[in-house]
Amino acid sequence: MLPIVAWRNIWRSRTRSLVVIGSIVIGVWALVFLLGFFRGQVNNYINNIIENETSHIQFHDSLFTEDYDVRLFIAQSENILSELQERPEIGSATSRVIVNGMLSSSNAAQGVMVKGVHPDQEQMTTGLYDKIIEGTPFDSTRRNQIIISQRIAEKLKVKIRSKVVVTFQNTDGDISAAAFRVVGIYKTHNRMNDELYVFTHIDDMRRLTLLPDDAAHEIALVVNEFDSTDVFASRLSAEYAPILVQTYKQISPDLELFNSQIRVNMIIMTTIFMLALIFGIINTMLMAVLERMKELGMLMAIGMNKLRVFFMVVYETLFVSLLGAPIGMGLGYLTLKYLHYRGIDLSAWSRALEEFGMADLVRPVLDSESYVMIATAIVITAVLASIYPALRAIRLKPVEALRKI
Amino acid sequence: MENNIVIKVSDLEKIYDETAVPVHALRGVDLEIRRGEFTAIVGPSGSGKTTLLNIIGGLDRPTAGKVEVDGNDIANLSDNQLIDFRKKHIGFVFQSYNLIPVLTAKENVEFVMLLQKRSKAERDSRTRELMEAVGLADRMQNRPSELSGGQQQRVAVARALAPKPAFILADEPTANLDSKSTANLLDMMARLNKEENITFVFSTHDQRVIDRARRVVTLEDGKVLSDHSRE
Incomplete structure (x- = not known):
């Protein structure tokens, strides 16, 4: 019953819920695109080095x-x-x-x-x-x-x-x-x-x-x-x-450094995105809780215990957050597929890119590991975002909440 | 406590000290309510009737005195114990109905039974029985927004009765209703009281409720001013 009540509650203020879901869709889509673009640039750099310089394996004295x-x-x-x-x-x-x-x-x-x-x-x-x-x-x-x-x-x-x-x-x-x-x-x-x-x-x-x-x-x-x-x-x-046999990573250790640095940057970027998201979600859910204080007071008065009230708000937050996330990820995936096929033309900056050994056509791509990372980050964000509004809800005293207009 | 006494308060005091000046809402109230009574607690604003109802209902704690409900001393229960106690022993009817707007009338009535983990078959039969008793068997699938004020208040009564509580506490239940709805609601409550021996305790200003009550307890300045029974 709790998930059903929570699900229906999020549609009580349809516009507000859609705005939050929409912002999550756009946020996640933008994150997937940005990470895909960075990964595409890194691949571009690594592939250039492998193709023009190191190949995959080299033999030397x-x-x-x-x-x-x-x-x-x-x-x-x-x-x-x-x-x-x-x-x-x-x-x-x-x-x-x-x-x-x-x-x-x-x-x-x-x-x-x-x-x-x-x-x-x-x-x-x-x-x-x-x-x-x-x-x-x-x-x-x-x-x-x-x-x-x-x-x-x-x-x-x-x-x-x-x-x-x-x-x-x-x-x-x-x-x-x-x-x-x-x-x-x-x-x-x-x-x-x-x-x-x-x-x-x-x-x-x-x-x-x-x-x-x-x-x-x-x-x-x-x-x-x-x-x-x-x-x-x-x-x-x-x-x-x-004979000395080396892989491209051993020949150009900078590739691995670059690769791991980009991975760290991707995690930092995901964290920043999630922090921005978390405050948006908290704000909305707090509003949803505060405007229903009387109702929450009534629920506690008729016997709904604090744990259930807590989880009802958690469910609501998770539903709002997790509805937008797969849509954003799906849109991001399709965008990357299309852009990977077409490529992003950066020829306007080709001279600068040549300094870094990069081609002027970037094909954005994101591995499944990164999608898992984004999905995990969203779930963690949603859970964290739900805690404060849920705590506010259970801190209510039924007798005081029922007095609210 | 004698078997037929469902509520017993002794020397009840409640002091609100939210402001710099303490407010004595109740000053030594003694009251016993027996099973099957149809009692109205009346008095002017600020007389302490809502405070008394909140304390009897386990929604608030007294500053001093004893509260026994259905044989249990509830004054010293923890918040969670009180919630559990209310779920099992007390039915609430509020002034502004306070139904859950996202649930249908049937689901609202079922809600407390779900919290009590009753079986689906039991919930279904009890809900149907109660919705018939309040005359709304044909409105089970309607949400509160699709019902009139009087109908919503009847659903609220059905919800309050669902867990088979020791008594129903109704805080100004007719305040938002027109004359016809008030009369219907009071008829229904009186019938439930008479036929099923359900105990009702109202706090009210409404003369129509006072006229139908079989016992009228008048509070003033936090004290019981009079207590009349009309059998």
């Missing part, structure tokens, strides 16, 4: 990443690469020769990291050619071709077919220089990477650095099951010791 010494390479890398490409867990794999050097034109010079790549495998792993905005992919019949970023091209004042010189240290410790012709200019959403990486053919770099024909400094893998990356990486690590 155990000391290579300390100072990128050209002599610290993985021997028989082509055999390892072939083995890895056979594994069903792996979507694509590629090997690279990586050399620090100086890229110069007749106008300027720039410190760069030269990545000697297998063009087809690189395309499959990082989609290198998709980022070319001018020029062509490597021509397999010609030597010493280079793909540079738009930023480097602007800085060195070079264009397609210009010649540039790369100076670097070979495996004998001597400084070598080689001329390359610019065949492609690329652009990504990460300004820092664009100013650092240039791409040549792996064979050219092996030849010029005097590396063995099957040597590579890096093997990068994209796995089919993203969630199993950690487990798979530790298996590979055991199989290929002493």
Whole structure:
């Protein structure tokens, strides 16, 4: 009976209840949207790093990443690469020769990291050619071709077919220089990477650095099951010791930091939303209690005990709060679905976003864990919001309440 | 307490000290009400009749004196014990009906029985019996807002009778009713009193109620001024 009375009570002042329910719907919808937008931005950043820089898993000589010494390479890398490409867990794999050097034109010079790549495998792993905005992919019949970023091209004042010189240290410790012709200019959403990486053919770099024909400094893998990356990486690590096998999280610890920081921010934002909500609900329910003092007094007079009165007000608060919440969450879910499909165009801020390595198209998304977090927060909020009005209700003395007009 | 005495108050005093000046609402009231009486407590405003009714009904506590209701001393019960006591022993009828507006007439009558955890079958038969007794068997599914003042007050009487209380306390039950509704309500109460020996205690200003009462207790300045029975 109590839930029935409580349910009917909330419709006594239909407009007031609808206003509260409406505000909860809008609040929860806005929260879902905001959290989805933040999560989308984080995913955008992480995906960019994985796609352009780290892939899911990388192999290196155990000391290579300390100072990128050209002599610290993985021997028989082509055999390892072939083995890895056979594994069903792996979507694509590629090997690279990586050399620090100086890229110069007749106008300027720039410190760069030269990545000697297998063009087809690189395309499959990082989609290198998709980022070319001018020029062509490597021509397999010609030597010493280079793909540079738009930023480097602007800085060195070079264009397609210009010649540039790369100076670097070979495996004998001597400084070598080689001329390359610019065949492609690329652009990504990460300004820092664009100013650092240039791409040549792996064979050219092996030849010029005097590396063995099957040597590579890096093997990068994209796995089919993203969630199993950690487990798979530790298996590979055991199989290929002493080669250093690392996941994207180990290569870029900032990703995990960023991820956990955003998670904390999401909790803080949810808390702020709920605090705003809690006062709105308390205000409304307090009004509902205070204007029914005489009725509550009568209920206690005819034998309704304080616990029942308390729970009747709690039920009313829960009904009002929990009616709006699923509607708000449902609307938020549909909004995110639509915006995930369409994407939110932030190209007006693309220059600023590039500074942070983010693409200008954000696809908002929210995992089920976050929906559970929001739902739990709403239930806690509703319960907390119900306590004060319910306490006010049971503090009434029937004889005094009955005297109220 | 003798078996047929349902209310016994002795040397009852009530002092309100909400303001700087204490107000003596009751000054040593002694009163006994027997089962089956139809009693009106009358007196001018401020004479203490509502205070007396509140104390007898366990809604308020006396400053001094003894209150025995249906053989139980209720002066020292805790709030929760009083609520439980009221639920079992006392039926209330209020001046402004005070039905639960979101419940139908039937549900209002059933409400206290639900609090007492009576079975559905018992609730249904008792509700029907009472709604017939108050002449509203055809209005069971109507909400209070769909009933006239007189009909609402009859539902309130049915609700008060539902738990089979020791007596009914009615505080100015006809104050908001027209003559016809008042006459109907009083007829119905008198019939219940006569046929089912239900004890009614009214506080009232209404001469129509006073004329129908078989016993009239007059209070003035918190004291019993007169106590007349008309058998």
